Amino acid sequence: MKKYVYSFKEGSAEMKDLLGGKGANLAEMNNIGLPVPYGFTITTEACNKYYEKGNKLWESLKIEIDEKIKELEEVSGKKLGSKTNPLLVSVRSGAKFSMPGMMDTVLNLGLNNETVDALSKSTNNESFAYDSYRRLIQMFGDVVMNIEKRKFDEIYERITKKNNKKEDVEIEGSDLKEIVIEFKKLYKKETGNEFPVDPKEQLLLATKAVFNSWNTERAIIYRRMNNISDKLGTAVNIQAMVFGNLGEDCGTGVAFTRNPATGEKKLYGEFLINAQGEDVVAGIRTPINIEKLKEINIDIYKQFAQYAELLENHYKDMQDIEFTIEKNKLYILQTRNGKRTTAAALKIAVEMVSEDKIKKQEALMRVEASQLDQLLHPTFDDNLLKQTKAIAKGLPASPGASSGKVYFTAADVVEASKMGEKVILVRQETSPEDIEGMIKAKGILTSRGGMTSHAAVVARGMGKCCVAGCETIKVNETLRHFSIDGKTYKEGSYISIDGSTGNIYEGIIPTIEPKISEEFSIFMTWADGTRKLKIRANADTPKDATKALELGAEGIGLCRTEHMFFQEERIPAVREMILAENAEQRKAALEKILPMQKEDFIGIYKTMRERPITIRLLDPPLHEFLPTDEKSLKNLSKEMKIEYDKLKIRVEDLKEMNPMLGHRGCRLAITYIEIAEMQTKAIIEAAIQIKKEDGIEVNPEIMIPLIGLPEELTYIKDIITKVADKLIKESGTNLEYLFGTMIEIPRACIVADDIAKDAEFFSFGTNDLTQMTYGFSRDDAGKIIEEYLDKKIFEKDPFQSIDQKGVGALMKMAIERGKQQRPDISLGICGEHGGEPASIEFCHEIGLDYVSCSPFRVPVARLAAAQAVFKDDCKEY
Numbered sequence: 001m002k003k004y005v006y007s008f009k010e011g012s013a014e015m016k017d018l019l020g021g022k023g024a025n026l027a028e029m030n031n032i033g034l035p036v037p038y039g040f041t042i043t044t045e046a047c048n049k050y051y052e053k054g055n056k057l058w059e060s061l062k063i064e065i066d067e068k069i070k071e072l073e074e075v076s077g078k079k080l081g082s083k084t085n086p087l088l089v090s091v092r093s094g095a096k097f098s099m100p101g102m103m104d105t106v107l108n109l110g111l112n113n114e115t116v117d118a119l120s121k122s123t124n125n126e127s128f129a130y131d132s133y134r135r136l137i138q139m140f141g142d143v144v145m146n147i148e149k150r151k152f153d154e155i156y157e158r159i160t161k162k163n164n165k166k167e168d169v170e171i172e173g174s175d176l177k178e179i180v181i182e183f184k185k186l187y188k189k190e191t192g193n194e195f196p197v198d199p200k201e202q203l204l205l206a207t208k209a210v211f212n213s214w215n216t217e218r219a220i221i222y223r224r225m226n227n228i229s230d231k232l233g234t235a236v237n238i239q240a241m242v243f244g245n246l247g248e249d250c251g252t253g254v255a256f257t258r259n260p261a262t263g264e265k266k267l268y269g270e271f272l273i274n275a276q277g278e279d280v281v282a283g284i285r286t287p288i289n290i291e292k293l294k295e296i297n298i299d300i301y302k303q304f305a306q307y308a309e310l311l312e313n314h315y316k317d318m319q320d321i322e323f324t325i326e327k328n329k330l331y332i333l334q335t336r337n338g339k340r341t342t343a344a345a346l347k348i349a350v351e352m353v354s355e356d357k358i359k360k361q362e363a364l365m366r367v368e369a370s371q372l373d374q375l376l377h378p379t380f381d382d383n384l385l386k387q388t389k390a391i392a393k394g395l396p397a398s399p400g401a402s403s404g405k406v407y408f409t410a411a412d413v414v415e416a417s418k419m420g421e422k423v424i425l426v427r428q429e430t431s432p433e434d435i436e437g438m439i440k441a442k443g444i445l446t447s448r449g450g451m452t453s454h455a456a457v458v459a460r461g462m463g464k465c466c467v468a469g470c471e472t473i474k475v476n477e478t479l480r481h482f483s484i485d486g487k488t489y490k491e492g493s494y495i496s497i498d499g500s501t502g503n504i505y506e507g508i509i510p511t512i513e514p515k516i517s518e519e520f521s522i523f524m525t526w527a528d529g530t531r532k533l534k535i536r537a538n539a540d541t542p543k544d545a546t547k548a549l550e551l552g553a554e555g556i557g558l559c560r561t562e563h564m565f566f567q568e569e570r571i572p573a574v575r576e577m578i579l580a581e582n583a584e585q586r587k588a589a590l591e592k593i594l595p596m597q598k599e600d601f602i603g604i605y606k607t608m609r610e611r612p613i614t615i616r617l618l619d620p621p622l623h624e625f626l627p628t629d630e631k632s633l634k635n636l637s638k639e640m641k642i643e644y645d646k647l648k649i650r651v652e653d654l655k656e657m658n659p660m661l662g663h664r665g666c667r668l669a670i671t672y673i674e675i676a677e678m679q680t681k682a683i684i685e686a687a688i689q690i691k692k693e694d695g696i697e698v699n700p701e702i703m704i705p706l707i708g709l710p711e712e713l714t715y716i717k718d719i720i721t722k723v724a725d726k727l728i729k730e731s732g733t734n735l736e737y738l739f740g741t742m743i744e745i746p747r748a749c750i751v752a753d754d755i756a757k758d759a760e761f762f763s764f765g766t767n768d769l770t771q772m773t774y775g776f777s778r779d780d781a782g783k784i785i786e787e788y789l790d791k792k793i794f795e796k797d798p799f800q801s802i803d804q805k806g807v808g809a810l811m812k813m814a815i816e817r818g819k820q821q822r823p824d825i826s827l828g829i830c831g832e833h834g835g836e837p838a839s840i841e842f843c844h845e846i847g848l849d850y851v852s853c854s855p856f857r858v859p860v861a862r863l864a865a866a867q868a869v870f871k872d873d874c875k876e877y
């Protein structure tokens with residue numbers, strides 16, 4: 001019979017699929033001899049079966065659980081429900097990948113009116129026993145029964161206030177007994193049932209709640225954002241309790257073996273004396289730095305440091321460790337590879353190679369390619385910062401800098417960002433319900449919680465700037481304002497937050513581009529030494545080209561010339577060209593554009609020098625260059641001295657029902673050959689000039705968009721080569737250029753062999769290719785795609801990550817047929833997919849020569865291309 005429950009001694013670190021990350025690591029730690037409270041894990045397969053059975057726990061699973069409880073009772077010497085020596089357990093979720101959107105923990109299961117007295121007697125600590133009991137009812141009520149946590153908090157505050165208790169430490173057993181009674185009343189009122197007294201019933205209900213939490217909206221959003229499959233399921237870990245809240249010789253904390261924000265090799269963490277686990281993470285009390293543990297108990301500190309080192313060496317990665325001290329005895333409750341900023345990930349990866357802990361290849365797999373652009377986030381301008389006084393300071397929880405309007409609820413952030421506002425989410429503390437607001441916000445500020453609080457951990461994962469635990473600000477979420485020293489900042493006020501220093505400023509502070517660290521350069525050199533794909537950038541200006549080079553681009557894969565046409569001083573000439581009534585007039589207008597266009601190319605050539613540059617001829621429909629509203633049309637008619645009615649008719653003429661499928665791409669060059677001629681002239685003359693004046697040998701690659709018929713390409717090639725060859729001949733140089741095409745219409749893939757007769761290169765325009773393969777309008781499909789993702793018709797948005805089955809098959813066909821015709825044909829991609837790691841891996845597999853993406857994604861592409869080379873070898877990382 002299939003086994004669904006494993007005790008810790010039966011598991012190991014390799015069993016993450018089955019036991020989840022937490023369960024596998026607990027088993028591993030138990031087996032290497034660390035002091036882990038014993039327990040067992042219900043598998044992820046059980047979770048999937050639970051759903052198959054219509055959200056029910058089945059009998060044989062319950063029997064397996066019973067057997068493991070017996071084993072746990074034997075190991076711990078305690079008994080579940082015992083009136084003399086009760087066993088208490090925690091129930092915690094644990095998927096293969098840690099997931100903040102899910103139910104996390106219920107502690108102290110096993111307590112009821114009888115066992116609480118036994119606990120009180122055995123510990124000789126009534127307030128501890130009743131505090132544990134009220135926590136159980138609260139956590140169980142909150143996470144298992146969905147009773148709003150706030151309602152428990154209100155009771156707690158009401159009773160402690162009534163009894164005149166200011167600090168946690170003043171609260172006594174009698175207060176807590178009263179709280180327990182009120183909590184139970186609340187529980188009954190909210191659920192219609194008494195709080196369950198049977199420990200086994202508590203345990204099974206908590207197990208069901210963990211399984212159910214796998215499919216909450218929050219968890220689904222998180223999985224989608226992180227590309228985690230919905231099919232994995234979560235495991236449930238049941239573990240004997242140890243107590244950090246039994247007195248001053250107890251405590252609990254979380255520590256990283258290295259600094260998760262910077263990567264510095266130094267124990268980094270925080271703890272609370274006389275507290276239970278969730279107090280640290282939930283940010284209810286602000287914790288103490290782990291360094292202080294040296295002063296409080298040097299032996300425990302040393303022991304912890306030794307375990308931390310052992311765990312890091314064992315897992316060969318930075319660890320995030322939860323621990324509890326019960327009566328001066330240290331227990332390790334969890335270890336996992338620590339979440340870190342990308343800057344820290346790079347530093348740790350590079351240093352672990354020099355410490356001989358891992359190989360370069362492993363180091364390259366340790367940094368998530370899609371996150372590399374985090375390093376490229378702006379920071380506040382130092383000079384301006386010196387003149388600006390911070391209004392408050394919190395913990396530097398996640399680096400980066402941002403300014404925006406403050407909003408106090410996730411829903412308000414989502415609304416405001418829909419209106420195009422830049423928003424800072426300000427809250428006392430965040431919780432998984434805030435996830436959508438956190439995604440949309442430019443930065444996050446909380447008044448409570450430490451470096452391991454929800455806000456800090458989630459923001460770091462997202463690469464979003466965050467200041468946490470800023471206690472000087474008083475946040476009132478209901479009234480939607482916060483105050484600092486009596487000054488109130490209402491919803492909509494502007495602030496700036498610096499996630500690298502923790503400083504908060506009033507108003508907006510301009511930001512500057514980030515500098516690149518030494519580790520970044522070393523790391524990227526390893527990536528470059530590994531990858532087979534070349535990396536180019538999509539860049540239309542010398543400024544973009546400079547940025548692209550700085551970030552490691554080896555060429556330009558797409559220079560969209562229409563962007564040059566949109567510049568303010570050019571638009572009149574462009575409009576003149578569009579509104580011309582005959583070829584003569586059009587030529588005259590184009591003559592005005594020519595020198596400007598030539599200057600553009602000279603600028604880009606000078607920046608890129610001998611590197612390859614692909615220049616695409618004009619692509620968008622011409623109406624995009626004309627105004628549509630009456631007022632602008634009237635102005636234009638005056639400026640251009642064209643009668644208003646005539647102008648209106650011309651604009652109407654250019655209108656199309658489906659412009660994306662209309663008069664654009666190569667169809668423009670065929671209709672208005674003068675445009676293609678002018679652009680060719682600018683491209684070639686600029687290259688000749690650069691060659692003569694600066695000795696720079698540029699071999700421009702002239703690219704034609706939206707080809708569907710080989711005949712289109714032949715027709716245009718004839719026009720272009722005539723112009724180009726004549727200019728080259730007259731210049732007396734031997735300038736060489738390439739002629740090629742984008743592949744972005746499905747028909748082009750099918751007739752790629754014929755197209756390759758004329759094309760010396762193909763560049764896949766996967767934006768259009770996706771649009772036309774699916775028949776989804778690029779401009780309008782957003783809402784449909786959202787719906788498809790929600791309904792699981794799509795796993796990923798095909799405009800972000802290549803649809804390998806459909807669009808990918810067309811690409812493969814084009815490559816195969818293109819190569820048959822022209823074996824040395826150059827192959828690249830310049831759609832948005834060129835900067836997306838999974839698509840890059842696919843491009844590597846199908847044998848493209850390069851990918852081209854926006855400049856800021858170039859480092860992402862460099863790393864993703866390297867990872868593609870050995871993705872199969874070390875999937876574990």
Ligand code: PEP
Binds near residue numbers: 558560830
């Ligand atoms: C494409 O279609 O993929 C492409 C790069 O061209 P554009 O996005 O300019 O249509």
Ligand code: MG
Binds near residue numbers: 705744765767768
């Ligand atoms: Mg296109």
